[in-house]
Amino acid sequence: MRVDYFIGIVPPEEYIDRIERFQRKWISQSGVEPHITLKAQGGLTPDKKWIDKVKKICENVSPFHLSLGKPRYFGDNILYLSVYSIDLHTLHQKIVNVISPSDELIKRYFELDDFIPHLTLGKEQFGGNISTGLSKDGLKEMKCAAGEELTPYPDFKVDYIRVYELNIEKRKYETFLDIPLGG
Template identity: 25%
Template sequence: MAASFLLAVLPPPELATRLQAFRAAHHLQDAAAVPHLTVKARSGLSPGLEWQQTLRAVVARHAPLPATLGGPRLFGNGTALYVQARSPAAVALHVALLDALRERQDRVRFFGYEGPGLTLHLSLALQRRGVALPDVLRAAQTEFADLEGHPLGFTADAVTLMHKPGPGGFYAPLESWPLLAGAQVAGAQAGRPARPPAPQ
């Protein structure tokens, strides 16, 4: 598989540090190495980046995203261990991004889990040979018991474009796209109306 891209919200730095420390302690090495909450998976995001300007414009028009992160769970099909996430605003942005891609591509195909019923989540570990996710789940439930009782609330003011170079790699931040409030501030500081950045 060639290089791939996705759009995500990054969790608060303090939680990201805790998640990465947990992964290191349990020798977890997979594409979820940088904690992130996906708002648009790689489907429809071709390596040529011709969609970039369109989706940047969608992000720049969308308000910041309130979200909460809760306790760890395992998907029913056993493919991933994740931290629960809730954000109706992020789901709304996800749907807006899908709509924008449909408008510019006649036959774009999305993953079956994408759409209004998207289950937001922050992957902690992915299914891999030699990794017993049920065991890792039990350890995560102990480590992150505080999130189970008191979900962590935060508001994202940007969406991050993330890039994975190919098989065996992981998604890493490439650039940050400000949401509406951040775009307005950037525009005001520049002495001109806010607008989406030009594509790289």
């Protein structure tokens, strides 16, 4: 059986609700709650031996602030909110280094030098994708509306990270574990 994990950072609950209401205008189900990916699937193995390594890193990282910003695109098919935080980059590097996925996985999941923190709002429709996609015009509409409906973009304190696990039956990522920062 296939088991997928990834690690993310969750915005404040009231902003999650706001993003989900916003997304529902275009997407019936996104497949995962709004989050900022901290560590993608590569190297997060089903044996879960990596969890203790991640917990050890988190014990030694103080809570930090990050800011969400205006919408941008990856290419022309993924719309996201920008994320600003130097501490986020540092934590990402520490986690990737301790998990030590292959160079191929680092490249596939845009990690380390290719890491661009973001909160995905919508994607163009692709076959087999968990999320329900949009047309290019739908993404353009979503970008225009995001600038009005999702502002002001919040600045918030990150004091834990969330490990997500894919629930195959529901075709959705669900919370597996929250790990506090700073012990």
